[in-house]
Amino acid sequence: MRAAIFPPPPQPGRLVLLMVSWLFNPTRSEITSLDSGNIDDILNNADVALVNFYADWCRFSQMLHPIFEEASNVIKEEYPDKNQVVFARVDCDQHSDIAQRYRISKYPTLKLFRNGMMMKREYRGQRSVTAIADYIRQQKSNPIREVQDLEEINAADRSRRNIIGYFEQKDSDNYRTFERVANILHDDCVFLSAFGAISKAERFSGDNVIYKPPGENAPDMVYLGSLTNFDLIYAWTQDKCVPLVREITFENGEELTEEGLPFLILFHMKDDLESLEKFQQEVARQLISEKGTINFLHADCDKFRHPLLHIQKTPADCPVIAIDSFRHMYVFPDFSDLSVPGKLKQFVLDLHSGKLHREFHHGPDPTDVAPGQPIQDLASSPPESSFQKLAPSEHRYTLLREKDEL
Numbered sequence: 001m002r003a004a005i006f007p008p009p010p011q012p013g014r015l016v017l018l019m020v021s022w023l024f025n026p027t028r029s030e031i032t033s034l035d036s037g038n039i040d041d042i043l044n045n046a047d048v049a050l051v052n053f054y055a056d057w058c059r060f061s062q063m064l065h066p067i068f069e070e071a072s073n074v075i076k077e078e079y080p081d082k083n084q085v086v087f088a089r090v091d092c093d094q095h096s097d098i099a100q101r102y103r104i105s106k107y108p109t110l111k112l113f114r115n116g117m118m119m120k121r122e123y124r125g126q127r128s129v130t131a132i133a134d135y136i137r138q139q140k141s142n143p144i145r146e147v148q149d150l151e152e153i154n155a156a157d158r159s160r161r162n163i164i165g166y167f168e169q170k171d172s173d174n175y176r177t178f179e180r181v182a183n184i185l186h187d188d189c190v191f192l193s194a195f196g197a198i199s200k201a202e203r204f205s206g207d208n209v210i211y212k213p214p215g216e217n218a219p220d221m222v223y224l225g226s227l228t229n230f231d232l233i234y235a236w237t238q239d240k241c242v243p244l245v246r247e248i249t250f251e252n253g254e255e256l257t258e259e260g261l262p263f264l265i266l267f268h269m270k271d272d273l274e275s276l277e278k279f280q281q282e283v284a285r286q287l288i289s290e291k292g293t294i295n296f297l298h299a300d301c302d303k304f305r306h307p308l309l310h311i312q313k314t315p316a317d318c319p320v321i322a323i324d325s326f327r328h329m330y331v332f333p334d335f336s337d338l339s340v341p342g343k344l345k346q347f348v349l350d351l352h353s354g355k356l357h358r359e360f361h362h363g364p365d366p367t368d369v370a371p372g373q374p375i376q377d378l379a380s381s382p383p384e385s386s387f388q389k390l391a392p393s394e395h396r397y398t399l400l401r402e403k404d405e406l
Contacts (some may be wrong), residue, residue: 031072032088035095037265044116046086047137051342054091058107058398064127071132106397114183124254143186144193153192161189162212166199174207174227177239180236188239211240245296251277253335253390263324263387266298267308275319282338286345307386323351329383330356
C-alpha cells in the first residue's frame with residue numbers, strides 16, 4: 001500500500017564506515033545527552049532541537065547513531081550558534097521517566113522541539129544525513145510570506161487555511177508572537193504578513209490578525225485577544241488551522257495511527273464536497289464530546305480503494321462512512337441516515353461499548369430484536385483493519401507495545 005520509507009542504503013560500505021567511525025569516535029560531534037537534570041533548560045533555550053529517543057540494544061537505533069551525528073556536524077557549520085539548532089539524544093533505558101513523559105512507544109523516535117515545546121509531528125523521513133539536514137533547514141526557514149501588496153492576499157489560495165497578520169512594524173512584540181505561532185503551525189496553515197503603509201488599511205484599530213477559511217465565500221474571522229499573549233493566540237490559531245475532521249493520506253497515515261485512537265472515516269470522491277460538509281456538520285453537532293476518544297477523518301475514495309474493498313465497497317458506493325478500530329472495520333449502515341439526530345453518535349458509542357464487535361460475531365443484541373422474533377446466532381467475521389497497515393513498521397522501528405482495540 002505504501003512505499004518503504006527506510007530503503008537499504010545505496011552504498012552499504014558508506015554506512016559501515018559511518019558505524020565504525022561512530023564506535024571508535026563517539027565524541028566527535030556535539031550531540032547533547034539529555035537527562036532529568038538538564039532537559040528542560042537545554043530545550044527551553046533552543047530555537048530548534050531535534051531529539052533522538054533511542055535504546056542501545058535496538059538495531060535501528062544503532063544504525064541511526066552515526067547518521068544523526070554526521071547530520072549534526074553538517075548543520076553546526078551552517079548554524080554555529082549553539083542555541084540556534086540543538087541535536088540531542090535520550091537513552092530511554094537509562095531515563096525511562098523522560099521516555100514516559102514524551103510517550104515514546106518505538107525506537108528510534110526523532111522529536112522536534114521549538115523553545116521547549118514539543119511539536120506534534122515527529123521526524124518520519126528518510127534516515128540519511130542529507131534528508132535530516134534538509135529537514136532542519138526547512139524548520140529554520142521563514143514560515144511567513146511577507147506580501148508587498150494587499151492584492152496578494154485577495155489572490156490567496158482559498159482551498160487552504162490562511163492566517164494573515166497586519167502589523168505596523170516587524171520589530172515588535174506582536175509580530176514576534178505571531179512568528180512563534182507560525183513556526184509551530186506552518187504545516188497546517190498558510191501564514192502571510194503585511195507591514196507599514198501596505199497594511200495600514202487593515203489596522204484601523206491597531207495590529208490585526210485574521211483567519212481566512214477555505215472557500216471563496218467563507219467570511220473572515222478576526223482574532224480579538226492580546227497579540228502578545230502566546231497561549232491565547234496559539235490556541236485560537238490552532239483551532240482554526242487544525243480541523244475537527246482531518247484528511248488522511250498515505251503521507252500522514254503513520255502519524256495518525258500512532259495517536260492510538262480508532263478512526264471514524266468518511267470515504268468520498270475528491271470533488272464531492274457536499275458530502276464532506278454534511279459529515280463535518282454532523283461530527284461537530286453530534287460528536288464534539290467524543291473528540292478525545294476517536295479520530296474524525298475523511299479519505300479520497302480513489303486513493304483508498306483497498307480499505308473500501310475490505311468492507312466490500314468500491315468508489316461507486318461512495319460516500320461511505322466506516323469505523324476502523326485497528327482490529328476490525330465497521331460500516332455505518334446508510335449515509336442518508338447521517339442527519340438523523342443521534343444516529344452517528346450511537347454508531348460511535350456502540351464501538352466503545354463493544355456492541356459493534358459483539359454483533360459482528362453473534363448477531364443483534366437481544367435488546368435490538370423485535371418482541372416475538374426468535375434470536376438467531378448470526379456469527380460472522382468482521383473485516384480486518386485496513387489502516388493498521390499504515391502504523392509504524394517493525395522493519396523500521398523497534399515497537400515497544402501492541403495496542404488492543406475493539
